[in-house]
Amino acid sequence: MPEHLLGLSTEAIGIWIAALLTLAIYSFLYKDNPVYKLAEHLFVGISAGYGVGITYQQVVVDLIYKPIFRPAAVNELRPDYLVIIPTILGVLMFLRFSRRHGWLARWPICLVMGYGAGAGIPALVQNMLEHTRYTMLPLVPYNTETQAFQWAAGLSGLIMVIAVVTTLCYFYFSKQHTGAFGRAGRLGIYFLMIAFGAGFGNTVMARISLLIGRMQFMFYEWWPLVTGLFHRG
Amino acid sequence: MLEKLLHLDRRIIFLLIALAVGVPLAGGWEFDQGGNPRTTAVYDHIEDLPKGSVVMIAFDYGPASMPELHPMAVAIARHALQRGHRVVCFTMYPDAPLLIEDVFDKATEGLDKEDGVDYVNLGFRPGFVNVILGMGADIGAVWKTDFKKRRYGDLAVTKGLRTYDDVGLIVDLASSDTPAAWVLYAQQRYKAKVAAGVTAVMAQDYYPYLQTHQLVGMLNGMKGAAEYEKLIGTRSDASKAMGPQSCAHFLIILLVIFGNIVYALSRRRARRATSS
Numbered sequence: 111m112p113e114h115l116l117g118l119s120t121e122a123i124g125i126w127i128a129a130l131l132t133l134a135i136y137s138f139l140y141k142d143n144p145v146y147k148l149a150e151h152l153f154v155g156i157s158a159g160y161g162v163g164i165t166y167q168q169v170v171v172d173l174i175y176k177p178i179f180r181p182a183a184v185n186e187l188r189p190d191y192l193v194i195i196p197t198i199l200g201v202l203m204f205l206r207f208s209r210r211h212g213w214l215a216r217w218p219i220c221l222v223m224g225y226g227a228g229a230g231i232p233a234l235v236q237n238m239l240e241h242t243r244y245t246m247l248p249l250v251p252y253n254t255e256t257q258a259f260q261w262a263a264g265l266s267g268l269i270m271v272i273a274v275v276t277t278l279c280y281f282y283f284s285k286q287h288t289g290a291f292g293r294a295g296r297l298g299i300y301f302l303m304i305a306f307g308a309g310f311g312n313t314v315m316a317r318i319s320l321l322i323g324r325m326q327f328m329f330y331e332w333w334p335l336v337t338g339l340f341h342r343g
Numbered sequence: 344m345l346e347k348l349l350h351l352d353r354r355i356i357f358l359l360i361a362l363a364v365g366v367p368l369a370g371g372w373e374f375d376q377g378g379n380p381r382t383t384a385v386y387d388h389i390e391d392l393p394k395g396s397v398v399m400i401a402f403d404y405g406p407a408s409m410p411e412l413h414p415m416a417v418a419i420a421r422h423a424l425q426r427g428h429r430v431v432c433f434t435m436y437p438d439a440p441l442l443i444e445d446v447f448d449k450a451t452e453g454l455d456k457e458d459g460v461d462y463v464n465l466g467f468r469p470g471f472v473n474v475i476l477g478m479g480a481d482i483g484a485v486w487k488t489d490f491k492k493r494r495y496g497d498l499a500v501t502k503g504l505r506t507y508d509d510v511g512l513i514v515d516l517a518s519s520d521t522p523a524a525w526v527l528y529a530q531q532r533y534k535a536k537v538a539a540g541v542t543a544v545m546a547q548d549y550y551p552y553l554q555t556h557q558l559v560g561m562l563n564g565m566k567g568a569a570e571y572e573k574l575i576g577t578r579s580d581a582s583k584a585m586g587p588q589s590c591a592h593f594l595i596i597l598l599v600i601f602g603n604i605v606y607a608l609s610r611r612r613a614r615r616a617t618s619s
Contacts, residue, residue, distance in 0.1 A: 322410060
């Protein structure tokens with residue numbers, strides 16, 4: 111591959127393409143247009159193509175071809191023919207596209223579901239118990255060494271208990287939300303709103319970060335190339 | 344006037360946000376980042392590891408999340424390498440292996456570190472849960488070669504690295520729900536030490552894991568990356584982004600207040616119109 115094209119290095123050409131595609135995508139903020147559509151389709155196509163290429167190289171070649179035909183390349187002394195079994199199961203997945211043999215795709219799906227449930231359910235239950243355990247905080251905590259009352263930890267534990275109980279009340283639908291139970295449920299709504307507010311704040315930060323990332327690219331990598339063109343001219 | 348404000352063209356808001364980000368970025372405005380116990384916990388854990396320990400970084404993100412997670416990866420990898428630890432990176436995202444290469448290029452700048460001796464990119468493997476569970480039994484059986492097709496057993500950096508028992512810390516840099524999988528299958532089952540670096544959108548979901556001590560610590564979005572950069576004494580993309588970030592947040596707060604005032608005024612006017 112040539113290192114220079116039309117007086118620009120391949121790296122500079124890459125930056126120009128990325129910058130123009132960035133502008134094309136952001137043009138959607140003004141209104142939908144063909145340039146945006148072009149950039150969007152390029153993104154989807156290139157992402158899919160790149161994913162297929164990497165997956166072929168690192169899965170089909172490295173995990174199927176090499177263990178069977180070139181074992182030395184993967185640290186093995188002899189061919190690993192067991193790889194053929196999951197490979198066949200993987201191929202069966204593609205039979206979903208066949209009307210006649212589509213039912214065969216159920217076998218690998220059953221295997222995946224069974225394995226997923228077997229590995230996942232005990233771990234999820236253990237995780238839930240762990241989280242439940244840490245919800246049961248002492249309401250009157252003392253420092254074990256100094257015997258001093260830790261008011262901040264006590265207050266935190268109290269808020270935690272109230273928030274958990276009242277939020278659960280809000281989501282309990284087998285009893286009418288009236289009286290003390292209804293008031294507890296309404297308090298639960300406030301805790302939920304605080305949680306949603308925190309979530310919204312974090313979401314804003316994430317989205318702004320993405321914009322900053324693109325702007326940093328435009329300012330620090332593309333703009334010097336643009337000014338360089340004028341200086342050269 | 345009120346009607347105009349109620350139906351303000353959203354493109355004006357886009358323009359204001361662009362200015363709130365662009366002006367501080369062009370002007371190089373900086374805002375100092377305070378400490379954060381969740382970020383400091385990750386830093387302290389790496390500091391306290393004996394020299395030569397293995398720090399694993401799982402790159403569970405693609406290019407779309409680079410602005411938030413890439414600076415974290417560079418900062419953590421650089422910190423671990425500076426402390427004399429071995430850095431082993433891998434991904435279960437097909438588009439991430441080249442991101443790992445980019446991180447090593449930046450993290451090793453000015454350091455006398457060698458690929459395959461001090462750090463390695465093991466590349467991509469599919470099958471998330473299988474990979475995490477498989478590594479608990481035998482890491483070399485899962486990653487038989489690295490991204491550059493060198494055999495696992497031939498690499499100096501992976502010498503003696505067989506299971507999670509040989510790993511000082513696993514840092515999952517994630518743009519989806521993968522830290523939970525690392526906790527479920529590596530921390531709970533194999534007692535591995537796990538930390539997370541997550542996009543800000545996901546951070547809220549992972550605070551309970553800090554309370555239960557299932558996560559050693561957590562970096563929250565670009566701010567978490569900036570905090571880590573400050574801890575290791577560098578000033579890179581995330582630190583430079585905190586000026587624009589703060590200005591954009593301030594603008595959004597103003598817009599929320601402004602929107603609520605306009606809405607309240609319009610409701611009052613509507614009530615008056617109804618009563619008269």
